[in-house]
Amino acid sequence: MSASAAACITEPMARQEYGRLLNVLLEAERAGAKLLADYIRELPADSDAGAWLSVIQRDEARNCSVLIHLLLEEGFEPSMAVGEFHRKGLAIRGWNARLTFLNRGQQWVADRIGSALPRLSSFLGRKSLLAMHDSHLINIGICEKQLKSLPGDHDADPARPAVRRADGR
Numbered sequence: 001m002s003a004s005a006a007a008c009i010t011e012p013m014a015r016q017e018y019g020r021l022l023n024v025l026l027e028a029e030r031a032g033a034k035l036l037a038d039y040i041r042e043l044p045a046d047s048d049a050g051a052w053l054s055v056i057q058r059d060e061a062r063n064c065s066v067l068i069h070l071l072l073e074e075g076f077e078p079s080m081a082v083g084e085f086h087r088k089g090l091a092i093r094g095w096n097a098r099l100t101f102l103n104r105g106q107q108w109v110a111d112r113i114g115s116a117l118p119r120l121s122s123f124l125g126r127k128s129l130l131a132m133h134d135s136h137l138i139n140i141g142i143c144e145k146q147l148k149s150l151p152g153d154h155d156a157d158p159a160r161p162a163v164r165r166a167d168g169r
Contacts, residue, residue, distance in 0.1 A: 013119040019076040021116055022125075025132075026067040028109055031083035032102075033060035038090060039098060049095075052146065056102075056139045063135070066128050073124065096150055103143045110136040 013021070036057035043050040071078045085105050092098050113133040120126040 010118045012121045013116065015074065018120070018122070018125070019071065019074060021112070022067050022071050022074075022076065023079040025109060025112065025129075026064060026071070027079055027081045027083040028085060028105070029060050029063040029067060030081075031086035031089075032105055032109075033057055033064060034082060035086045035089040036060060036102075038086075049146070052142055056142060059135050059139060063132050066132065070122075070125055070128060074122075096147060099143045099147050099150075103140050103147075106136045106140045106143070110140070 036053055040050050040053050040057060043053070068078045089098065089101055089105075092101050110133050113129050113136070117126060117129060117133070120129065
């Protein structure tokens with residue numbers, strides 16, 4: 001076998017490593033779900049921003065459920081911890097900064113899953129994590145679209161549409 005062919009073959013993820021990965025992802029997803037719930041509470045109940053943030057928040061909560069199921073299926077104890085992402089996100093003021101931070105967290109999870117996928121031997125785990133990976137990329141797109149609609153003011157309220165002058169400023 002050539003060296004390049006050998007490089008394409010990846011070593012399957014060990015069972016304990018898989019359990020650690022799932023728990024790290026669970027803590028991150030739990031932090032994201034809690035942070036989004038906190039952000040949503042700051043917005044009027046009928047705001048467009050609250051609606052699309054709720055979609056992402058429900059996705060994060062659903063991911064927690066999927067990860068807990070995968071952990072239990074493999075005989076691992078699901079972590080009860082909440083990732084640092086929640087605490088750090090609460091300290092951020094201004095919606096541009098918050099959405100940028102949220103997207104960095106979504107990308108971190110997507111990258112972590114993407115690098116693990118080739119090493120997963122569990123069909124259910126691979127299928128579930130691939131769907132989770134793809135949902136994070138979709139959520140990043142949602143946030144990027146919303147970021148483009150906010151004015152440059154870092155304290156802009158996403159519940160109110162940006163008011164622009166006729167000359168575009």
